[in-house]
Amino acid sequence: MNAQLNVQNLVVDLQTEVGMARAVDALNLTLSKGQTFALVGESGCGKSMTALSLLRLLPDNAVIQSGQVQLSDVDVFQLSENQMRSIRGRRISIIFQEPSSSLNPVMTVGDQILEVISQHTPLKGEQARARAVEWFTKVGLPEPERRMGSYPFEMSGGQLQRVMIAIALAAEPDLLIADEPTTALDVTIQAQILDLLKSLQQERGMAMLLITHDLAVVSGMADQVALMYAGQIVEVASAADFFIRPSHPYAKLLLQALPGEDLRGRQLAAIQGTVPPLTQAFKGCRFAPRCPYETEACTDKAVVMSPLSDTHHVRCVRLQDASLQFLSLPPLLDRAQALSNDHSALLSVKDLSVAYSLGGGIFGSKKTFQAVNNVSFEIQKGQTLALVGESGCGKTTIGKALLQLLTPQTQIGGQAFLNGKDLFTLTGQELQESRRQLQIIFQNPFGSLNPRMRVLEILEEGMKSLHPDWSADQRRADLKTLMEQVGLRSDALDRYPHEFSGGQRQRIAIARALAVKPKLIVCDEPTSALDVSVQAQILNLLRELQDSLGVSYLFVTHNIGVVAYLADKVAVMHAGKIVEMGDASQILNNPQDSYTKTLLSAVPKLNQALV
Incomplete structure (x- = not known):
C-alpha cells in the first residue's frame, strides 16, 4: 500500500495561560513512499505538534484550525475516532520523544508490544510472543526474552527508547513518525537502529517523517529536509542541497553551532535569544530579532517562501544577497591554563563497585547484577x-x-572522595x-x-x-x-x-x-x-x-x-x-x-x- 503523505495548509492553535498560540502555521509537506523527510528546528518550533496532529493525538488545549492530511487514499481528518484506532499503529505509527512518559508504567514492556501485535496483526499467543522477542532483538535490547517481563522503571533510558522503537515498528506501519528516535541511544545502537529503519524502508517502502536535532543523522538518513522556526517552515530542500547550500540565515547558524574537536577552546556560534512567543501577531520575518543579517526590509511585511530551484525554497527577503555568507566565528578563547595551582583531585573514585539486587532465589538467596565493577578515576x-x-x-x-x-537494596563498594x-x-x-x-x-x-x-x-x-x-x-x-x-x-x-x-x-x-x-x-x-x-x-x-x-x-x-x-x-x-x-x-x-x-x-x- 502506498504510504504517501500529503499535508496541506496545516494550522494548529494551542490555548495557553497567556492566550492562543499558533503552534503550526500553514505547514505544507509531501512525503513519498520509501522516502525519509526530516523536520528540524529549535525546541518549541512546532515539530512535535505537527507529528501529533497527523495522528490526531493533540492535547486537550490544542485545536486544528484548518488543513488536510492525506495518508495514501485516506483523509485522516475525516475519520471517526474509532476509525483512527485502526490507523494508529498499523498504517501510521510514532516513536515518541520521551519513552518513559509514553510507556504504561504498570504494564510490562512485553505486554505493551504484544498489545500492538495482537491488535494489528493476525498473530496470537506464542506466535505473537515470538514476534515480540524478534523485534526486541532487532532493536538491540539485551536479553530480549527476559526483558519481556520487565517494567519500564526497571530499564535504562536507552533501553526504554529501544522498547519504544520496537513497539512502533511491531505492526510494520506504512508511515513511521520518528520523533527524536535515537536521542537516548549510544552511537553503536543508534547506528543499528538507523540501519534497521533503512532496511525496512527498502523492504516495505515505508515512509518516514524524521523529527530530530541531530544534523549528522539527518545528513545520513534524509531525502528531504524542512527547517522549522516559530511554527513555520523557513527552508525546504533535498538533503544534498540543504547541507551543501544552506540559504536561510537560521540554517547557516545552525550548521556553525555544531561542536567538534576543531572548535575546542573557542565559543560555538550559539544563536542569541529565544524563539518568540507564538501568541503574538507577527509582522515580517519571525527570525529577524535574532538574525545577524537583519535589515529594515526583513520586518516590513510578511515573508513568503521563494524558490532557489524547483526543489529548494527559502523564506527570506535577502535570499539573493551575496553578502549573506557564513559568519566569522568568535576568536579563540584563552581558557584558563591553571584555574588552581593545586592539581590534587577534586573527586577521587577508587575501586567503585555497584551491584543491584534482582530479588529472591533458591532457598531465599538473592541474585545480584554487577552494574559497575572496580572503577577508578579522578577529576581535577x-x-x-x-x-x-x-x-x-x-x-x-x-x-x-x-x-x-x-x-x-543496592550494594556499593569502594570509595569516592570529594574534597577529601x-x-x-x-x-x-x-x-x-x-x-x-x-x-x-x-x-x-x-x-x-x-x-x-x-x-x-x-x-x-x-x-x-x-x-x-x-x-x-x-x-x-x-x-x-x-x-x-x-x-x-x-x-x-x-x-x-x-x-x-x-x-x-x-x-x-x-x-x-x-x-x-x-x-x-x-x-x-x-x-x-x-x-x-x-x-x-x-x-x-x-x-x-x-x-x-x-x-x-x-x-x-x-x-x-x-x-x-x-x-x-x-x-x-x-x-x-x-x-x-x-x-x-x-x-x-x-x-x-x-x-x-x-x-x-x-x-x-x-x-x-x-x-
Missing part, C-alpha cells in the same frame, strides 16, 4: 571527564552512586552539605521535575535548602540571569513543567543544577534532548562556568562531537568496567581498545561541505 578542579559507552554499561549508575541516589571526604560515609547534615558541592543533571527531565511545582519553586527549592543565607531578592535575580543563560525567557519561572517541550524542560533541569553553584556536576546526557543551537548555548555556558569558577564535570554522554569539544579526559565503559581512559584527543584519534574503535566507527558523520 576545572576539568571535564567524559564517560562514554553503550546504554546499560553503568555510566548513569556511577553518577547516582556518587550522590547516594540508589535504592537501599568519602561520599559513601556521609549521612544527615554532612550529606546535605556535600550537595552544595555536588549536583546532577538527570537524563530524563520530565521524570525529574515535580509536575505540581512551578519552575520558580523547582529552582528555589535547592537554593533555600542548601543556601538558606541567600535572600529572596538575590535568588530571584540569580534565577532571571540563569534563565537567560540557558536560553529561556524569564516568564518561564511562573509556568509548570508540562507547559514546555522536552528540550525546554532539559534547560530547566540544567538551570536547577547550576542554581546552587556547585563545584562538581554530574551531567547525565544533559544535551541529548536539545537542538544544536540551544546545545551550543549550554556548552558555551558550561565552558564559561568552568573557566571563571573552576566547575568540574563528570559528563555522561553518547554525543562524541560534544566529547571532542568539551572533554579533557575520556573514560570508555563496557559491561561495567572502564576499558580505556586517557586524554580526549588521544582516545578519539588513536584508540587502542577494540571496543573503543567499534564505538567511534559508529559515530554518524555530517555530509556537509561548507562548515
Whole structure:
C-alpha cells in the first residue's frame, strides 16, 4: 500500500495561560513512499505538534484550525475516532520523544508490544510472543526474552527508547513518525537502529517523517529536509542541497553551532535569544530579532517562501544577497591554563563497585547484577571527564552512586572522595552539605521535575535548602540571569513543567543544577534532548562556568562531537568496567581498545561541505 503523505495548509492553535498560540502555521509537506523527510528546528518550533496532529493525538488545549492530511487514499481528518484506532499503529505509527512518559508504567514492556501485535496483526499467543522477542532483538535490547517481563522503571533510558522503537515498528506501519528516535541511544545502537529503519524502508517502502536535532543523522538518513522556526517552515530542500547550500540565515547558524574537536577552546556560534512567543501577531520575518543579517526590509511585511530551484525554497527577503555568507566565528578563547595551582583531585573514585539486587532465589538467596565493577578515576578542579559507552554499561549508575541516589537494596563498594571526604560515609547534615558541592543533571527531565511545582519553586527549592543565607531578592535575580543563560525567557519561572517541550524542560533541569553553584556536576546526557543551537548555548555556558569558577564535570554522554569539544579526559565503559581512559584527543584519534574503535566507527558523520 502506498504510504504517501500529503499535508496541506496545516494550522494548529494551542490555548495557553497567556492566550492562543499558533503552534503550526500553514505547514505544507509531501512525503513519498520509501522516502525519509526530516523536520528540524529549535525546541518549541512546532515539530512535535505537527507529528501529533497527523495522528490526531493533540492535547486537550490544542485545536486544528484548518488543513488536510492525506495518508495514501485516506483523509485522516475525516475519520471517526474509532476509525483512527485502526490507523494508529498499523498504517501510521510514532516513536515518541520521551519513552518513559509514553510507556504504561504498570504494564510490562512485553505486554505493551504484544498489545500492538495482537491488535494489528493476525498473530496470537506464542506466535505473537515470538514476534515480540524478534523485534526486541532487532532493536538491540539485551536479553530480549527476559526483558519481556520487565517494567519500564526497571530499564535504562536507552533501553526504554529501544522498547519504544520496537513497539512502533511491531505492526510494520506504512508511515513511521520518528520523533527524536535515537536521542537516548549510544552511537553503536543508534547506528543499528538507523540501519534497521533503512532496511525496512527498502523492504516495505515505508515512509518516514524524521523529527530530530541531530544534523549528522539527518545528513545520513534524509531525502528531504524542512527547517522549522516559530511554527513555520523557513527552508525546504533535498538533503544534498540543504547541507551543501544552506540559504536561510537560521540554517547557516545552525550548521556553525555544531561542536567538534576543531572548535575546542573557542565559543560555538550559539544563536542569541529565544524563539518568540507564538501568541503574538507577527509582522515580517519571525527570525529577524535574532538574525545577524537583519535589515529594515526583513520586518516590513510578511515573508513568503521563494524558490532557489524547483526543489529548494527559502523564506527570506535577502535570499539573493551575496553578502549573506557564513559568519566569522568568535576568536579563540584563552581558557584558563591553571584555574588552581593545586592539581590534587577534586573527586577521587577508587575501586567503585555497584551491584543491584534482582530479588529472591533458591532457598531465599538473592541474585545480584554487577552494574559497575572496580572503577577508578579522578577529576581535577576545572576539568571535564567524559564517560562514554553503550546504554546499560553503568555510566548513569556511577553518577547516582556518587550522590547516594540508589535504592537501599543496592550494594556499593569502594570509595569516592570529594574534597577529601568519602561520599559513601556521609549521612544527615554532612550529606546535605556535600550537595552544595555536588549536583546532577538527570537524563530524563520530565521524570525529574515535580509536575505540581512551578519552575520558580523547582529552582528555589535547592537554593533555600542548601543556601538558606541567600535572600529572596538575590535568588530571584540569580534565577532571571540563569534563565537567560540557558536560553529561556524569564516568564518561564511562573509556568509548570508540562507547559514546555522536552528540550525546554532539559534547560530547566540544567538551570536547577547550576542554581546552587556547585563545584562538581554530574551531567547525565544533559544535551541529548536539545537542538544544536540551544546545545551550543549550554556548552558555551558550561565552558564559561568552568573557566571563571573552576566547575568540574563528570559528563555522561553518547554525543562524541560534544566529547571532542568539551572533554579533557575520556573514560570508555563496557559491561561495567572502564576499558580505556586517557586524554580526549588521544582516545578519539588513536584508540587502542577494540571496543573503543567499534564505538567511534559508529559515530554518524555530517555530509556537509561548507562548515
